[in-house]
Amino acid sequence: MTIDKDAAATPMMAQYIEIKAANPDCLLFYRMGDFYEMFFDDAVEASRALGIALTRRGKHLGADIPMAGVPVVSSDEYLQRLIGLGYRVAVCEQIEDPAEARKRGGKSVVRRDVVRLVTPGTITEEALLDPGRPNFLMALARLGGSGENATYALAWTDLSTGTFRLAESGRAQLEADIAAIEPSEIVVAEPVFHEPALQPIFRRYGRRIQPEPQTLFDGTTAEERVCRFFGVATLEGFGGFSRTELSAAAALIAYLGKTQMAARPGLQRPERIVAGSLMQIDPATRASLELTRTTAGKRQGSLLSAIDRTRTGAGARLFAGRLAAPLTDPAAIRERHASVGWFVDAAPLRQNLREALSGLPDIERALSRLSLGRGGPRDLAAIRDGLVAALAIGAMFGDDLPSELAMRRNALAAMPGDLLAELSRLLADSVPLLRRDGGFVREGALPALDEARTLREDVRRVVAELQGRYAAETGIRNLRIKHNNVLGYFIEVGDEKGRALVGVGDFVHRQTMASAMRFSTSELAELESRIAGAAAEALRLELECFDRLAGQVEAAAEALRQGAAALAVLDVSAALAELAVADDWVAPVVDDSLAFAVDCGRHPVVEAALKAGSGHPFVANDCDLSPPSDGGPGAIWLITGPNMGGKSTFLRQNALIAVLAQVGSYVPATKAHIGVVDRLFSRVGASDDLAEGRSTFMVEMVETAAILNQAGERALVILDEIGRGTATYDGLSIAFAAVEHLHEVNRCRALFATHFHEMTALAARLARMRNATMRVKEWEGDVVFLHEVKPGVADRSYGIQVAKLAGLPPSVVERARHVLEELEKGEQAGRRTALVDDLPLFSAVARRAPASVASLPAPMTEALAALDPDALSPREALDALYRLKGLAGQQ
Ligand SMILES: Nc1ncnc2c1ncn2[C@@H]1O[C@H](COP(=O)(O)OP(=O)(O)OP(=O)(O)O)[C@@H](O)[C@H]1O
Numbered sequence: 093m094t095i096d097k098d099a100a101a102t103p104m105m106a107q108y109i110e111i112k113a114a115n116p117d118c119l120l121f122y123r124m125g126d127f128y129e130m131f132f133d134d135a136v137e138a139s140r141a142l143g144i145a146l147t148r149r150g151k152h153l154g155a156d157i158p159m160a161g162v163p164v165v166s167s168d169e170y171l172q173r174l175i176g177l178g179y180r181v182a183v184c185e186q187i188e189d190p191a192e193a194r195k196r197g198g199k200s201v202v203r204r205d206v207v208r209l210v211t212p213g214t215i216t217e218e219a220l221l222d223p224g225r226p227n228f229l230m231a232l233a234r235l236g237g238s239g240e241n242a243t244y245a246l247a248w249t250d251l252s253t254g255t256f257r258l259a260e261s262g263r264a265q266l267e268a269d270i271a272a273i274e275p276s277e278i279v280v281a282e283p284v285f286h287e288p289a290l291q292p293i294f295r296r297y298g299r300r301i302q303p304e305p306q307t308l309f310d311g312t313t314a315e316e317r318v319c320r321f322f323g324v325a326t327l328e329g330f331g332g333f334s335r336t337e338l339s340a341a342a343a344l345i346a347y348l349g350k351t352q353m354a355a356r357p358g359l360q361r362p363e364r365i366v367a368g369s370l371m372q373i374d375p376a377t378r379a380s381l382e383l384t385r386t387t388a389g390k391r392q393g394s395l396l397s398a399i400d401r402t403r404t405g406a407g408a409r410l411f412a413g414r415l416a417a418p419l420t421d422p423a424a425i426r427e428r429h430a431s432v433g434w435f436v437d438a439a440p441l442r443q444n445l446r447e448a449l450s451g452l453p454d455i456e457r458a459l460s461r462l463s464l465g466r467g468g469p470r471d472l473a474a475i476r477d478g479l480v481a482a483l484a485i486g487a488m489f490g491d492d493l494p495s496e497l498a499m500r501r502n503a504l505a506a507m508p509g510d511l512l513a514e515l516s517r518l519l520a521d522s523v524p525l526l527r528r529d530g531g532f533v534r535e536g537a538l539p540a541l542d543e544a545r546t547l548r549e550d551v552r553r554v555v556a557e558l559q560g561r562y563a564a565e566t567g568i569r570n571l572r573i574k575h576n577n578v579l580g581y582f583i584e585v586g587d588e589k590g591r592a593l594v595g596v597g598d599f600v601h602r603q604t605m606a607s608a609m610r611f612s613t614s615e616l617a618e619l620e621s622r623i624a625g626a627a628a629e630a631l632r633l634e635l636e637c638f639d640r641l642a643g644q645v646e647a648a649a650e651a652l653r654q655g656a657a658a659l660a661v662l663d664v665s666a667a668l669a670e671l672a673v674a675d676d677w678v679a680p681v682v683d684d685s686l687a688f689a690v691d692c693g694r695h696p697v698v699e700a701a702l703k704a705g706s707g708h709p710f711v712a713n714d715c716d717l718s719p720p721s722d723g724g725p726g727a728i729w730l731i732t733g734p735n736m737g738g739k740s741t742f743l744r745q746n747a748l749i750a751v752l753a754q755v756g757s758y759v760p761a762t763k764a765h766i767g768v769v770d771r772l773f774s775r776v777g778a779s780d781d782l783a784e785g786r787s788t789f790m791v792e793m794v795e796t797a798a799i800l801n802q803a804g805e806r807a808l809v810i811l812d813e814i815g816r817g818t819a820t821y822d823g824l825s826i827a828f829a830a831v832e833h834l835h836e837v838n839r840c841r842a843l844f845a846t847h848f849h850e851m852t853a854l855a856a857r858l859a860r861m862r863n864a865t866m867r868v869k870e871w872e873g874d875v876v877f878l879h880e881v882k883p884g885v886a887d888r889s890y891g892i893q894v895a896k897l898a899g900l901p902p903s904v905v906e907r908a909r910h911v912l913e914e915l916e917k918g919e920q921a922g923r924r925t926a927l928v929d930d931l932p933l934f935s936a937v938a939r940r941a942p943a944s945v946a947s948l949p950a951p952m953t954e955a956l957a958a959l960d961p962d963a964l965s966p967r968e969a970l971d972a973l974y975r976l977k978g979l980a981g982q983q
Contacts, residue, residue, distance in 0.1 A: 101152060103201045105131075111184055111206060117302075118182035118209060119174065127161040128183070135160040141177055142170055168219040171210055175220060178299030181210040209351040212300055213277030216251055216460050223454065224400070224408030226250045230275035231347065232266075233309050233340035234284050247340035247362070248273050249348075250409075251464075252457040254358050254653060256344075258337040259365035264802070267293045271375040272417045274384070279347045281306045296375065304347060311335050314342035321345045322361065330361050337364070358463040358649055368770065371418040371754055376795055377774040381747055382697070384416055395748060398697045399757075401670045403449040406456050406656055407663025414664065418754035420768050425682045428665070428756025430494035433679055435669030436758075441488060442666050448485050449663050453478045455656040459649060462642050469523035469532035472641055475652065476515035482507050482655050485662065497665065500658035507655040508648040518637055527638055530631045541633040548626035555581060555619050562613075566593065573616070579603065581620045583611040668757045675699075677758035680749070685767035686726045686805065688717035688750070688841050694760040695745035711738070711879040715746045717808075717841040718765070725805050725860065726767075726841035728834060731881070732849055733866030734890035736897075738879040739845040740776060742866070743810045746843060747774050750808055767806075769841075773799045774810040793826075800833050809834060809842040824848045835861055852885040952979045 101109060108131060112120050119138055121128035130138050131149070139146040139160040148156040162170040174181055186202045193202040210220075213229025221227055230248040244261040246269060261269040270278070270293065277300050284290065285303035294301045315338050319327060327333060333341070341362055348357055379387055386393040396415055402408045419425050435442045453474035461467040462475075486504030493501060523532040533541055559573040568589045575581050582602055585593060590609025593599050603610040645652070671677060675696070692712035699710035717727045731739050749759045753766045775795050796814055803809050814830060815823030827848055834842050835858045852863045865886040867878040875893040892912060896905045959972055 102150060103199055105150065105152065105157070107201050107204060111182075111204065115182040115206060115209070118180040120206075121162075121167070121181055121183045123164070123183075123185045123204060124161075126164050128164060128167055129159055129161040131157055131159050133158075138174070141179070142173060144170075168217055171215075171217075172220045175210060175212050175215060178212065180212075180302075182206045183208045183210060206353070208353055208355075211277055211302070211351055213275065213279075214251060214348065214351045216457065216464055216466060218454070218457060218461075221252070221457065223405030224402075224412065226274075226409045226413050227252065228273055228275040229277050229279070229344065229347070230270070230273060231279045231309075231340045231344040232270070232284065233336050233343060234281070235311050235336045235339055238283075238287055238289070243334070243336040245334065245336035245340040246270065246273070247337065247344040248275060249344060249357075249359055251348075251357050252460045253406075253409075253657070254360045254460065254649075256341075256359045256362045257365055258333060258341055258362050260334055260337060260367055265372060266290075268372045268374040271378055272370060272373065274416055276300060277302060279304050279308075279343060281309045281343070302347075304343070308343040308346040309339045310342070311339045314338040317342040317345060318362070321359070327362075331364050333362070333364060352464060355464040355466070358460070358646070360653070369420055371420055371751070371769055372771040373418075373751075374773070374798070377747075377772055378416075380774045380776045381744060381751070381772075383751065384412060393697065395697055395751075398700050399671055401667035402663045403446050403667070404452050404659065404663050405454045406660040407449070407667065410657075410660040411664045411667065414755050415751070418751050419756070420754065420770055422682050422684055422768055425754055425756055425768075427494070427496045429679050429682070429758070431496045431661070431665040432668045432672060432756065432758055434494050434497060435666045436672055439673070442669055444488060445485060445662060445666050446670065448481055448488075449659070449666075452481050452659065455479075455482075455652060455659070459645065459652055459656070462645050463649060467642060468525055468527055469519070469638065470525055472515060472519055472532075472638070472645065473523045475645055476512060476519055478656070478659075479507055479509075479512040479515070479652075482659055483509065483512070485659065496661065500661050503651075503654040503658040506651055508651050511644055511648045511652075514644060515641060518641060527635060528631075530627075530634045533634045533637050538633060538637065541630055541637070544626045544630040544633060548623055548630060551619050551623045551626065555616070555623070558616065558619070559583075566596070568593075579610065579612070581612070581616050581623075583613065583616065584608050585611070672758035675760065677760050678762055678764065680753040680759045680761075680764035680766055682753050682766050682768060685765075686719050686841065687765045687767040688715070688726060688746075688769075688808065689763075689765045690715045690746060690749055690759075690761045691763040692761055693745050693749055693764070695741050695748065696760050698741050698745075699760070712761070713742055713745075713879075713881040715742070715843070715881070717843070718767075720860075725839035727860045727862060728831065728842040728844060728858070729862050729864050730831065730851060730854065731843065731845045731864045731866070732847070732852060732886040733845075734868050734875060734877070734886065734888070735847075735894045737866030737868060737877050737886075737890075738881075739866055740812050741879075742881055743776075743812055743843045743845055744774070747772060747808065747810050769808040770806040771803060772808050772810075773803060774812075775799065775814060776810075776812040796826075796830060800830060800838065803834070803838040803840045805839050807838065807840040809838070809840050809844075811842065812845045813847060814844075815846075815848070824850060827851060828854070831861070832858065849886065952976060955979060 108120070108122055111122070112132075112134070119130060119134045121130065132152075135146060135158040138144065142160075142162070144160050144162065147159050149159040150157050171181060184204050184206045187205050187207070188203045190202050193200045211229075213227065215221060215227065228248045228250050230246055233245045233247070234242050236242045242263065244263065244266055245258065246261055247256070247258050249256045259269065275297075278297055279302045280294075282303045283306060285294070285301065314335070315327060318338055318341050319325065327338075345359075373381075373383075378384070382394045384394050384396045385391055391397050396412055400408060400411055402411050419428075455475060455478035458467065458471035458474035458478070462471050482504050486501055486507070489497070489501045491498075518533055518537045520532050520534045524530075535545075536542060555573055559571065562573075562583060563569060563571040566585075566589075568585050570589075571583060571585045573581060574584050579602060583599070585608065587607050587609060590604075590611075593609070593611060594601050598613040598615065599611045600613065601609065602612050691714050693715060694710050694712050702708050702710050715729070717729065719726050731742065733739050745760075749761060749764060750766055750769045750772060752759045753764060754769065775792070792814060796811070799809055799811070811830070815827035827844075827846055828851060831844055831851065831854060834840060834844070855861050855863050862883065863885050864881050865884050867880040867882055868890060869876040869878060873893075874896070875890045892905060892908050895908065955976060961969070964972065
């Protein structure tokens with residue numbers, strides 16, 4: 093429905109239309125009493141997205157105005173759903189008391205304005221956030237036009253931790269760099285947003301890509317804007333940043349200003365991520381390895397969900413972030429291993445720590461809400477309880493610690509004890525959710541507050557006493573003093589007696605109900621105003637106390653953040669140690685070599701699934717892609733074997749072991765030596781990407797091209813059944829050429845699984861290529877998978893046996909066997925295609941059909957012969973079927 097700004101509208105609608113025009117890309121939550129209302133197209137869209145009723149209110153340009161609303165009290169839930177669907181919401185509040193508006197005249201509307209834009213990357217509410225996931229807002233900047241000279245940079249922040257990071261990127265690795273951060277929202281300049289070449293990247297994020305005016309990214313003013321935000325004269329103290337990085341940082345800050353309005357988020361100093369310090373994993377590889385989500389987009393079943401043993405939200409967020417971004421610096425990786433190792437050895441302390449961590453409040457998120465002015469008493473209580481636990485945890489550790497843990501222990505020791513003392517002194521043990529409810533300051537903490545509270549209670553007692561006195565004075569036994577929000581305090585008596593009270597003494601009639609009458613007296617009114625005065629005074633004192641405490645928390649924010657970060661690191665390290673001990677994982681050796689040697693490696697997710705399901709043990713397998721002892725590049729393994737033999741599992745488990753080792757975790761193996769992998773590629777028989785208009789084969793080839801063009805000596809490449817999406821010989825030729833290229837040009841470590849047995853001949857020509865196969869046993873015509881990898885070549889594919897296991901109709905299995913035999917005979921005779929063409933497609937079945945009828949028992953053959961299907965009614969056919977079944981049963 094079109095909205096005409098100039099068309100005559102009620103003053104309220106005119107106000108709505110004006111505010112909506114200023115926020116065209118958001119759904120506008122327009123506050124009206126206890127509801128947020130939406131109008132026009134917003135209402136239609138929201139009612140569809142949320143399943144809420146669509147109603148009408150008034151008319152605009154002669155047509156009804158659609159309206160839909162959500163109650164303010166439950167608005168978080170609706171916001172969460174809308175944000176989850178990628179919407180942005182502008183929250184428009186009444187910013188003056190309705191009484192003020194009335195003073196301006198009968199027709200005046202209450203002033204309203206947008207107080208906040210709620211977007212996927214800027215939410216801080218507990219109800220809207222996933223406790224175990226970081227929520228990153230990212231700005232992507234590009235300077236130097238769209239051509240070859242373009243430079244790219246990323247700036248990203250998690251408002252709940254204040255982490256603020258910058259990194260340079262480039263056109264080639266942009267997609268992988270963004271995917272490593274898994275942002276919830278990406279801000280880009282309008283021209284970049286419309287750049288055709290970047291559409292494949294942006295499409296992945298849908299509505300989560302937010303175009304903003306180019307001025308936000310202006311490179312010439314960027315440094316000054318960043319300096320102004322941090323209140324510094326120069327950024328030199330923070331380290332050197334490129335112009336593109338500053339453009340991204342300035343855009344991010346400007347966007348925060350735009351969405352958070354007056355509130356100023358507490359960002360940490362920008363930290364620069366040096367290019368090459370993280371393992372590059374492009375989105376297709378992430379998806380195929382199911383690192384944080386399965387290919388179906390679910391968390392359940394991903395590596396993360398299988399191995400996350402953290403006990404706190406902050407720990408889970410840190411772990412998810414680490415898993416998405418493995419390191420490449422062996423020293424930094426070893427530091428993390430040392431922390432895990434220390435916890436492996438310190439079992440009792442580990443258990444105590446994990447117990448203390450359970451139930452620890454989310455300090456980081458409470459802190460972010462408080463610094464944005466959105467905090468409540470529960471956030472203060474979270475800081476208090478978090479501090480108690482953090483100081484106790486800090487005291488568990490002695491001096492004998494590896495460097496990472498020692499640093500974190502010191503951060504815990506430096507947490508502000510004086511703030512804790514103040515919070516404990518002033519905050520009640522259990523506190524309400526909202527500030528405005530009061531009742532969160534501890535009794536006895538503030539004399540003035542105690543006085544106001546006592547006064548309030550005293551007066552309430554006087555009111556209660558008054559009831560007895562009035563009852564005695566009037567002789568009405570069921571006289572009651574009650575309270576409601578409309579009348580305040582009032583005297584209520586039954587209808588009969590009430591009439592007698594009208595005009596008596598001080599009693600003023602207020603209301604007549606169906607069976608009661610209500611009165612007030614000046615004495616009661618006076619007491620009421622004293623109660624209200626005392627309550628208002630008490631609340632004022634409480635709110636003052638809240639602001640003071642929030643101010644103290646803000647002043648100690650840096651120490652609190654460091655302490656909270658320390659708790660997250662302890663949680664992650666102890667969780668990985670717990671996993672290593674429980675599942676028998678081992679510390680890998682990670683260095684600068686090109687080694688890749690895994691003894692008895694396992695796939696953590698498949699192993700867990702087997703344990704939970706069939707109970708079959710997982711068969712561990714070795715993998716050695718290390719260069720020969722005299723140096724040179726790493727090796728390629730070509731793996732052949734039957735379908736379902738375990739090839740994909742083997743390929744993936746080795747990629748996961750590399751990821752885990754470089755994340756700083758122990759690995760599921762008995763021994764592992766990994767020379768740092770700088771890029772990981774994994775392609776597993778591609779699926780259609782119909783949204784992009786590309787077929788299975790096209791996707792597969794685009795992805796293979798990316799690998800062959802990009803993988804260097806330090807890369808690890810996993811290719812599973814490349815070339816299967818096209819005609820056999822085309823596919824085989826492509827697979828052949830790809831392996832040769834990997835061996836000769838990329839010279840990287842690689843695992844290549846294929847069904848093309850012809851390829852195994854390559855081992856004779858390619859010095860660093862080895863053949864490996866999955867062992868199977870044949871037993872009474874069926875196949876038994878041993879899931880064991882051994883050197884050598886598979887003799888057959890066993891596809892037909894697998895098809896049989898899968899429940900293909902016996903006639904199809906039979907027919908397939910026959911075709912295979914013919915094909916193999918033809919192959920030996922060198923006439924493959926001719927034979928395929930010659931194959932009598934239906935003759936095999938036709939030949940067999942009479943044979944099987946002939947083998948039927950005689951009475952059945954006779955009964956069958958007597959049937960004339962064309963002459964049978966459905967009922968007769970059914971009877972005939974039962975008869976035949978009966979005959980079969982007699983045999
Ligand atoms: N090492 C192992 N130990 C025990 N079971 C395994 C092992 N590897 C694989 N499996 C089981 O075999 C199943 C098939 O494995 P996988 O998908 O890796 O086979 P594949 O050879 O890649 O098959 P296809 O060629 O059909 O893709 C797995 O789902 C798992 O249940």
